[in-house]
Amino acid sequence: MRRIPVVLALASALALTACSAPAEQNAEPGSAPPAGGGEYAVITHGAPGDSFWDVVKNGAEAAGQEYGVTVTYQGDGDPAKQSQLIDQAVSGQADGIVVSMANPDALREAVGKAVAAGIPVVTINSGADSSKEFGAITHVGQSEDVAGRGAGEQLKSAGVTKLLCVIHEAGNIGLDQRCTGAEETLGGAVERLQVDVSNLADVTSKVTAKLQSDQSVNGVLALNPAVAVAARDAIRDSGSQAKLATFDLSADVVAAIQADEILFAVDQQQYLQGYLPITFLHLYKNNLNTVGGGLPVNTGPGFVTKENAERVAKLAEAGTR
Amino acid sequence: MTAATSRADERVADVGLLRRLLIRPELGAVVGAIVVFTFFASQSAVFRSLDGIANWLDPAATLGIMAVAVALLMIGGEFDLSAGVLTGTTGLILVTLATRYGLNVWVAMLAGLVVALAVGLFNGLIVTRTRLPSFIVTLGTFLMLQGINLGVTKALTGTVQVGGLRSASGYEGARTVFAGTVEIGGSSFRVAILWWLLVTAVATWVLMRSRQGNWIFAVGGDEKAARAVGVPAARTKIALFMTTAFAAWLVGSILALRYTSVQANVGIGQEFIYIIAAVIGGCLLTGGYGSAIGAAIGAVIFGMADKGIVFLGWDADWFKFFLGAMLLLATLANRLVRRYAEGVRH
Amino acid sequence: MILETRGIGKSFGSVLALREVSMSVEAGQVTCVLGDNGAGKSTLIKILSGVHQHDAGSLLVDGAEARFASPRDALDRGISTVYQDLAMIPLMSVWRNFFLGSEPRRGLLGFDVRRARRVARDELRAMGIDVRDVDQPVGTLSGGERQSVAIARAVYFGARVLILDEPTSALGVKQAGVVLRYIAAARDRGLGVVFITHNPHHAYPVGDRFLLLNRGTSLGQYAKADISRERLTSLMAGAAELEELAHELERD
Numbered sequence: 008m009r010r011i012p013v014v015l016a017l018a019s020a021l022a023l024t025a026c027s028a029p030a031e032q033n034a035e036p037g038s039a040p041p042a043g044g045g046e047y048a049v050i051t052h053g054a055p056g057d058s059f060w061d062v063v064k065n066g067a068e069a070a071g072q073e074y075g076v077t078v079t080y081q082g083d084g085d086p087a088k089q090s091q092l093i094d095q096a097v098s099g100q101a102d103g104i105v106v107s108m109a110n111p112d113a114l115r116e117a118v119g120k121a122v123a124a125g126i127p128v129v130t131i132n133s134g135a136d137s138s139k140e141f142g143a144i145t146h147v148g149q150s151e152d153v154a155g156r157g158a159g160e161q162l163k164s165a166g167v168t169k170l171l172c173v174i175h176e177a178g179n180i181g182l183d184q185r186c187t188g189a190e191e192t193l194g195g196a197v198e199r200l201q202v203d204v205s206n207l208a209d210v211t212s213k214v215t216a217k218l219q220s221d222q223s224v225n226g227v228l229a230l231n232p233a234v235a236v237a238a239r240d241a242i243r244d245s246g247s248q249a250k251l252a253t254f255d256l257s258a259d260v261v262a263a264i265q266a267d268e269i270l271f272a273v274d275q276q277q278y279l280q281g282y283l284p285i286t287f288l289h290l291y292k293n294n295l296n297t298v299g300g301g302l303p304v305n306t307g308p309g310f311v312t313k314e315n316a317e318r319v320a321k322l323a324e325a326g327t328r
Numbered sequence: 329m330t331a332a333t334s335r336a337d338e339r340v341a342d343v344g345l346l347r348r349l350l351i352r353p354e355l356g357a358v359v360g361a362i363v364v365f366t367f368f369a370s371q372s373a374v375f376r377s378l379d380g381i382a383n384w385l386d387p388a389a390t391l392g393i394m395a396v397a398v399a400l401l402m403i404g405g406e407f408d409l410s411a412g413v414l415t416g417t418t419g420l421i422l423v424t425l426a427t428r429y430g431l432n433v434w435v436a437m438l439a440g441l442v443v444a445l446a447v448g449l450f451n452g453l454i455v456t457r458t459r460l461p462s463f464i465v466t467l468g469t470f471l472m473l474q475g476i477n478l479g480v481t482k483a484l485t486g487t488v489q490v491g492g493l494r495s496a497s498g499y500e501g502a503r504t505v506f507a508g509t510v511e512i513g514g515s516s517f518r519v520a521i522l523w524w525l526l527v528t529a530v531a532t533w534v535l536m537r538s539r540q541g542n543w544i545f546a547v548g549g550d551e552k553a554a555r556a557v558g559v560p561a562a563r564t565k566i567a568l569f570m571t572t573a574f575a576a577w578l579v580g581s582i583l584a585l586r587y588t589s590v591q592a593n594v595g596i597g598q599e600f601i602y603i604i605a606a607v608i609g610g611c612l613l614t615g616g617y618g619s620a621i622g623a624a625i626g627a628v629i630f631g632m633a634d635k636g637i638v639f640l641g642w643d644a645d646w647f648k649f650f651l652g653a654m655l656l657l658a659t660l661a662n663r664l665v666r667r668y669a670e671g672v673r674h
Numbered sequence: 675m676i677l678e679t680r681g682i683g684k685s686f687g688s689v690l691a692l693r694e695v696s697m698s699v700e701a702g703q704v705t706c707v708l709g710d711n712g713a714g715k716s717t718l719i720k721i722l723s724g725v726h727q728h729d730a731g732s733l734l735v736d737g738a739e740a741r742f743a744s745p746r747d748a749l750d751r752g753i754s755t756v757y758q759d760l761a762m763i764p765l766m767s768v769w770r771n772f773f774l775g776s777e778p779r780r781g782l783l784g785f786d787v788r789r790a791r792r793v794a795r796d797e798l799r800a801m802g803i804d805v806r807d808v809d810q811p812v813g814t815l816s817g818g819e820r821q822s823v824a825i826a827r828a829v830y831f832g833a834r835v836l837i838l839d840e841p842t843s844a845l846g847v848k849q850a851g852v853v854l855r856y857i858a859a860a861r862d863r864g865l866g867v868v869f870i871t872h873n874p875h876h877a878y879p880v881g882d883r884f885l886l887l888n889r890g891t892s893l894g895q896y897a898k899a900d901i902s903r904e905r906l907t908s909l910m911a912g913a914a915e916l917e918e919l920a921h922e923l924e925r926d
Binding site: 086092095097112183 | 594
């Protein structure tokens with residue numbers, strides 16, 4: 008009999024956590040939406056806490072505040088879970104869905120259902136080739152082979168002849184396209200190394216091992232800022248003279264560029280991949296505007312080198328680059 | 329004599345029914361499920377709408393099929409840590425054979441089933457012959473399968489995923505049976521939910537109403553004693569390992585058919601969630617006690633919490649924290665209710 | 675004479691665990707096997723129940739020479755053994771334990787649960803055992819109740835000889851009395867009972883024949899009429915040794 012009060016206490020503790028749940032930028036359920044408002048769901052394949060996707064999230068939420076609309080952000084690297092999140096957004100009758108398609112095949116059904124339900128979809132970052140086919144109104148991102156080719160050219164002029172391309176996300180076609188693009192313009196050999204972005208210590212040891220076992224590698228191309236930092240450590244640890252370049256920015260990467268540890272960063276300006284889709288969906292909802300004319304809207308490549316690093320550094324600290 | 333016995337019978341009838349209801353292993357899980365449902369339903373209209381229910385029943389179903397099978401094994405006194413990664417293996421076999429070797433989807437599925445049952449048999453034989461703890465043996469199998477999934481996929485395709493199942497022969501039929509949807513009241517419910525209900529019903533019948541079920545309880549409760557009275561302990565355990573393998577094949581095929589592609593790292597990390605769902609449902613970690621329905625309800629709690637957090641619009645960064653806290657509370661509630669129920673006895 | 679041993683012996687490697695032991699069990703009678711720890715009682719039961727095979731002498735079932743290849747073999751011949759750890763699963767209910775390994779069938783795979791519950795309840799009642807609820811887990815029964823369920827189970831499944839391995843050793847006085855009562859009940863139903871114990875006070879009231887073991891060999895098999903309780907106790911305790919010990923311990 009003593010147990011019942013304890014069970015009640017637990018149940019009320021549960022209720023209390025609900026009341027105090029952090030929901031800063033998200034509207035309280037049941038409260039009236041802001042005037043001219045809408046609800047947009049951003050569903051990416053980035054794991055929560057990923058430094059790259061955090062900037063996308065910041066962009067989306069900033070746009071939400073700008074237009075007075077509700078923006079929710081969810082990310083899951085498992086295409087099955089991502090697909091379920093899209094289904095949920097459809098059930099919740101979102102006014103628009105922003106989705107990054109690292110694995111377009113797995114998301115085909117879910118995106119199709121959203122389009123069939125009359126919800127406008129904007130794809131971002133990955134899956135540009137399937138965007139139009141699935142019925143999205145536009146794609147906002149960086150053409151990965153163009154960016155890859157750009158990176159390859161820069162590496163070639165820096166004297167790299169054998170390149171290690173570090174792929175940090177299993178099955179992401181876009182990442183593979185970057186490596187292929189680099190391969191096209193490098194004129195040398197490119198070897199791919201598969202790592203797991205959620206285990207950075209392991210990334211360092213894998214790259215170190217590779218550099219030590221193959222002395223002919225004189226260039227490393229990371230495709231993610233966290234991986235770039237891990238690779239920088241690896242180059243230092245292994246005593247290698249390899250040149251390092253990366254895709255995407257973070258405060259650490261910019262600092263490393265200023266310190267001559269990283270040659271350059273290919274910036275796809277992912278802040279825009281969060282900000283612009285909300286803008287487009289907002290305009291679509293209120294004015295039926297479509298952007299791009301059937302073609303994707305490119306947010307990159309931009310190159311951050313030692314010349315402009317300092318100015319970019321300040322912005323990266325704010326989480327907008 | 330007759331007056332005394334009839335009095336004794338009445339006494340048995342009263343206490344028996346009450347006690348029988350309270351000491352059921354599922355009771356805690358039911359209470360937990362009601363608490364979690366009320367919590368989310370009271371705050372989100374979508375959560376309790378038919379559409380929302382279809383949303384959270386789906387992960388409950390794919391998790392539930394595995395949780396029920398793992399619960400049976402746990403009642404029998406063993407663990408299977410390789411069950412999660414096996415869903416990836418069977419899915420990879422299905423998609424690879426159907427796309428790269430042009431096999432009919434049904435034939436490819438059959439091949440996946442054969443491999444899964446072989447893995448289950450392997451696990452069972454090693455555990456029963458060597459008497460090593462199943463935790464260790466299946467941990468070994470888990471690691472081996474993880475390596476095989478990645479290594480073979482890379483060797484065959486050069487990437488870490490296989491896809492393109494949509495264009496394989498026999499795809500449409502298989503999809504309807506395993507990955508299709510059923511319209512109820514204007515909302516689409518995944519067929520996986522029906523499979524899950526079927527698996528739970530069969531497992532419950534086997535556990536409570538069959539001779540083999542009696543053996544499962546016995547072998548988990550005290551293997552030596554069970555052997556002493558002639559229960560075929562080794563055969564029972566091997567059968568249980570093959571059951572978890574079968575469930576892994578079912579779930580792996582459902583997912584592969586639904587998403588038409590499989591990544592090499594599918595299922596890794598899920599093995600503990602199956603065990604947690606089974607424990608929420610009343611299974612003892614030491615074996616000999618538990619319930620298939622309880623494990624199914626444990627999976628429902630998981631599904632509701634997983635999707636409910638999203639429906640409430642909680643900040644995604646806090647997602648894992650809230651999921652863990654919710655699960656801890658559900659398991660604690662389960663514990664308390666069990667203790668209360670057992671205290672009621674004479 | 676259902677079960678009989680003549681000069682039976684068993685060695686494990688160079689250790690002579692049992693030698694020249696002759697005993698007999700008759701239907702409706704209780705043969706008590708007495709001896710201190712290390713006397714060879716457990717080796718004897720293991721031979722009778724089919725766990726081990728004897729190396730010397732002969733084992734006779736119904737007057738004919740026999741050799742048990744396995745415990746299942748002995749079980750099939752109607753020799754049922756209740757071990758100290760009881761072969762009961764504490765978490766399972768009384769009726770599930772009762773029928774464990776010999777569940778009544780229903781259809782291809784089914785377990786006739788209703789029948790099992792009913793029979794378990796009836797059989798326990800017929801033995802005079804009042805278990806309130808056959809659904810309760812066996813682990814919640816007292817030690818004496820658990821023993822009686824095990825005995826009732828053996829009786830029901832048609833045992834002709836019931837071998838009880840130290841059933842009263844872990845029990846208090848009152849509980850032990852309960853078990854002795856059920857041993858008598860089994861005997862009265864026509865079974866032959868082999869009651870192994872190291873406590874002559876438990877053995878004497880219920881036994882018809884007493885076999886004394888000491889260091890692997892027999893000190894003799896006595897009928898109840900031929901031996902008194904005191905004589906039994908002193909034989910067991912090794913009267914001569916105790917005398918010596920008493921002298922040693924005396925203060926001068």
